[in-house]
Amino acid sequence: MRVLVLEDEPLLAEALRDGLRREAIAADLAGDGHAALELLAVNDYDIAVLDRDVPGPSGDEVAAGIVASGSGMPILMLTAADRIDDKAAGFEIGADDYLTKPFAFRELVLRLRALDRRRAHSRPPVREIAGLRLDPFRREVHRDGRHVALTRKQFAVLDVLAAADGGVVSAEELLERAWDENADPFTNAVRITVSALRKRLGEPWIITTVPGVGYRIDG
Secondary structure, rough: OOEEOOOHHHHHHHHHHHHHHOOOEEEHHHHHHHHHHHHHHHOOOOEEEOOOOOOOOEEEEEEEEEEEOOOOOOOOEEOOOOOOOHHHHHHHHOOOOEEEOOOOOHHHHHHOOOOOHHHHHOOOOOOOOOOOEEEEOOOOOEEEEEEEOOOOOHHHHHHHHHHHOOOOEEEHHHHHHHHHOOOOOOOOHHHHHHHHHHHHHHHOEEEEEEEEEEEEEEO
């Protein structure tokens, strides 16, 4: 999962990014509305987490832009505005969820995962492909009934490959979906992670490298 976090308090923003990374959720940070709009224009996000009161275009304006784009991207408002009228206004703009500050980080993670499941309601909550059973919510993987322990990054990569349902996923797309904007596009992190993932899943190998194109799971 990759999310955009619009938050103008640097310490809180960095804490959110680091905490979400530990939960295998890649987070890009925007400190004002202009930066958020720029990131939205060039990246694909699964969810937008928006503080309403930020410099530049407000979180409400950014939310309105997302709704107007027709992307269907879920929006979680994360703000100190906790009156019922504030919440009503947020939902009227198009927010899918609303979490007031201060908040428990664990609750934020649970809400994000719930939004992600809702966003992906057209696909099974538990993916099954090539003998794999992948539960994105519990972050559990089984192969032919055997539990496979994966790191968070390995799971994130496998989740993207499984969602492609046998289609080829480029290294660039894996880098975009499983890492964040700070990832070096020339890094060999994808190759190293896929290689380690193959070993964790065991033989026979089911992740195929398509030279010059990317990777796929062979069904």
